[in-house]
Amino acid sequence: MRLALVTETFVPDVNGVALTLDHLSRGVLRHGVQVDLVCPGHGAGVAAERLQYWQAAGHSLPGYPQLRFGWRLPERVLQQWQLTPPDAFYIATEGPLGWHALSYARRHGIPVISGYHTNFEQYLQHYRLGWLKGLARRYLRWFHNASNLTLTPCRQQQQLLQAEGYQRVQVLGRGVDTRLFSPTRRCNDLREQLGVRPEQLLVGYVGRVAAEKNLPLLLQAFAAIRAQRSDARLLLVGDGPWMLEVRKACPDVLLVGNQRGESLARHYACMDLFLFPSLTETWGNVVGEALASGLPVVAFDRAAASELIRDQENGCLIPCQSTQRDILFVARSVALAVNDQQLLAMGHRATQGMQGQGWEQISESFYRLLQTSLNKAPGHESKTQSVRRFSRLDRKA
Numbered sequence: 001m002r003l004a005l006v007t008e009t010f011v012p013d014v015n016g017v018a019l020t021l022d023h024l025s026r027g028v029l030r031h032g033v034q035v036d037l038v039c040p041g042h043g044a045g046v047a048a049e050r051l052q053y054w055q056a057a058g059h060s061l062p063g064y065p066q067l068r069f070g071w072r073l074p075e076r077v078l079q080q081w082q083l084t085p086p087d088a089f090y091i092a093t094e095g096p097l098g099w100h101a102l103s104y105a106r107r108h109g110i111p112v113i114s115g116y117h118t119n120f121e122q123y124l125q126h127y128r129l130g131w132l133k134g135l136a137r138r139y140l141r142w143f144h145n146a147s148n149l150t151l152t153p154c155r156q157q158q159q160l161l162q163a164e165g166y167q168r169v170q171v172l173g174r175g176v177d178t179r180l181f182s183p184t185r186r187c188n189d190l191r192e193q194l195g196v197r198p199e200q201l202l203v204g205y206v207g208r209v210a211a212e213k214n215l216p217l218l219l220q221a222f223a224a225i226r227a228q229r230s231d232a233r234l235l236l237v238g239d240g241p242w243m244l245e246v247r248k249a250c251p252d253v254l255l256v257g258n259q260r261g262e263s264l265a266r267h268y269a270c271m272d273l274f275l276f277p278s279l280t281e282t283w284g285n286v287v288g289e290a291l292a293s294g295l296p297v298v299a300f301d302r303a304a305a306s307e308l309i310r311d312q313e314n315g316c317l318i319p320c321q322s323t324q325r326d327i328l329f330v331a332r333s334v335a336l337a338v339n340d341q342q343l344l345a346m347g348h349r350a351t352q353g354m355q356g357q358g359w360e361q362i363s364e365s366f367y368r369l370l371q372t373s374l375n376k377a378p379g380h381e382s383k384t385q386s387v388r389r390f391s392r393l394d395r396k397a
Contacts, residue, residue: 001028001031001032001033001034001087001088001370001371001374002033002034002035002036002084002085002086002087002088003028003033003034003035003036003086003087003088003089003090003370004036004038004081004086004088004089004090004101004105004110005021005025005035005036005037005038005090005092006038006039006073006089006090006091006092006093006097006098006101007021007037007038007039007091007092007093008039008040008041008058008068008069008070008092008093008095008097008098009021009039009041009092009093010022010037010039010041012260013041014238014239014258014260015208016117016283016284016285016286017092017093017117017118019285020117020174020285021092023175023359023362023363024090024362024363024366025037025048025051026048026363027359027360027362027363027364027366027367028363028366028367028370029048029049029050029051030363031367032050033050033367033370034050034051034052035048035050035051035052036052036054036077036080036081036086037051037052037053037054038054038056038070038073038074038077038097038101039053039054039055039056039070040055040056040057040058040059040068040069040070040071040097041055041058041068054074054076054077054080055074056070056071056072056073056074056097057070057071057072057074058070058071058097059071069093069095069096069097070095070096070097070098071096071097071100072096072097072100073097073100073101073104078104085108085110086105086110087110087111087374087377088110088111088112088113088370088373088374088377089101089102089105089110089111089112089113090112090113090114090115090370091105091112091113091114091115091147092114092115092117093117093118094114094139094140094143094144098114098143099143102114102143102146102147106146109377110377111148111373111374111376111377112146112147112148112149113147113148113149113150113151113369113370113373114143114144114147114149114150114151115150115151115152115172116140116144116150116151116152116157116161116166116169116282117153117282118282119280119281119282137164141164141165141166144161144166144169145165145166145167145168147168148168148373148376149168149169149170149369149373150166150167150168150169150170151169151170151171151172151366151369152169152170152171152172152282153171153172153173153174153282153283153303153304154171154173154282154283154303154304154306154307155171155307156302156303156306156307157282157283157303158170158171170369172362172365172366172369173307173362173365174283174285174288174304174362175288175357175358175359175360175361175362175363176285176288176289176291176292176354176357176358176359177292177358177359178292178354178355178357178358180261180262180265181265181268181269181288181289181292181293181354182265182269182292182293182294182351183269183293183294183347183351184269185262185265185266185268185269185293186266186269186270186294187266187269187270190266190267190270191270194233194235194254194256194270195233195254196233196235196254196270197231200231200232200233201225201229201231201232201233201272201273201337202232202233202235202270202271202272202273203222203225203232203233203234203235203271203272203273203274203275203337204234204235204236204237204267204268204270204271204272204273204274204275204290204295205218205234205235205236205237205238205274205275205276206236206237206238206264206267206268206274206286206289206290207237207238207276207278207284207286208238208239208240209236209238209239209240209241209242209243209246209255210240210241210242211241211242212278212280213242213277213278213280214277214278214279214280215242215245215246215277216249217277217326217329217330218275218277219246219249219250220326220330221275221277221298221329221330221333221334222234222250222275222333223250224330224331224333224334225333225334225337225338228334228337228338229337229338232337233252233254234250234252234253234254235253235254235256235267235270235271236253236254236255236256237256237257237258237259237264237267237268238257238258239257239258243255264289265293268289268290268293268295269293269294271290271293271295272295272343272347273295273296273298273333273336273337273343274286274290274295274296274297274298274315275297275298275299275333276290276297276298276299276305277299277300277329278299278300279300279302279320281302281303281304282303283303283304284299284303284304284305285304287299287303287304287305287308287309288304288308288354288357290350291308291309291314291315291350291351291353291354292350292351292354292357293351294347294348294350294351295347295350296314296315296316296336296342296343296346296347296350297309297314297315297316297350298315298316298318298329298332298333298336299315299316299317299318300317300318300319300320300325300329301317301318301319301320302320305317308353308354308357310349310353313346313349313353314346314347314349314350314353315346315350316332316333316336318332
């Protein structure tokens with residue numbers, strides 16, 4: 001099998017989409033699948049047997065110079081596909097590059113699985129582009145309905161998409177590397193390097209430092225915690241355009257930038273409490289990583305949190321539909337922060353609950369979905385009909 005994996009982000013980018021695609025590609029490679037990775041990134045660190053990297057032309061995203069969006073499939077890969085065409089496409093992002101890939105696949109009758117990884121329409125309001133939400137909603141629905149199958153990471157998101165008119169939506173969950181993320185990674189030397197004493201409370205957050213992550217609420221919750229525990233410290237792992245705003249609001253915040261691998265795992269394990277106020281996630285890999293690391297998590301009842309957190313057992317779930325949700329988030333964060341015994345008990349249950357949540361099963365499910373898409377692939381006559389059906393899309397692409 002030859003899989004065309006089309007995306008605007010991949011390792012070494014540090015984000016949930018890149019992490020997920022890395023695990024999924026590794027899984028299919030173990031099954032002997034040949035992967036053509038098309039991405040506008042620089043491709044550093046992309047090296048594996050049977051994985052061919054094709055760099056697409058692209059442009060940096062406003063506010064995120066480290067990320068790029070792609071324009072179209074490279075001519076070199078189109079020439080290669082004339083000789084050895086893909087058997088299936090997985091399109092992870094819906095920008096111009098994804099649009100071109102979708103057009104190509106439909107024109108050639110190749111099955112397409114698309115991934116709904118990011119709530120772009122919700123992001124728009126955080127960048128003063130809320131007036132584009134209606135257009136974005138219609139475009140995304142059209143894009144995914146033009147694919148054979150759309151994958152989304154949780155049941156809640158599946159139901160929301162189906163209510164919006166998305167068709168053929170299936171859940172493909174997310175895993176956590178519990179061998180990497182573990183409370184055994186707790187490192188007193190690292191806490192000492194950060195200037196945090198053993199008895200001090202270290203409150204943490206991992207993710208993009210950006211407007212769409214609802215960081216003002218994180219800062220509000222930490223200020224309330226510090227009013228009760230004056231020596232508490234705040235650790236943010238990640239990077240983004242809100243670094244200066246965070247520093248202004250909390251001058252002694254510990255900003256350590258992006259971390260990877262064992263370093264990231266140690267930073268998680270050095271925390272005592274994890275706060276995740278985002279309302280824009282389709283999943284949120286960091287929730288599972290924090291729980292596996294032995295951290296109670298305070299988050300809203302959506303995406304990963306809604307499926308992984310058991311309220312008052314391994315964290316706190318805040319109803320996102322509540323008119324008092326911000327007040328509740330702050331209050332529950334403070335209540336946990338001042339109760340060391342509860343923090344320890346919840347942290348222990350958090351680690352236990354994440355056992356058996358590895359990526360192997362997720363990758364295997366993805367491979368089976370690819371096989372199913374091939375089994376359902378139309379014959380030559382049906383492919384001709386598919387070209388006519390999507391001819392309007394092809395002309396626009």
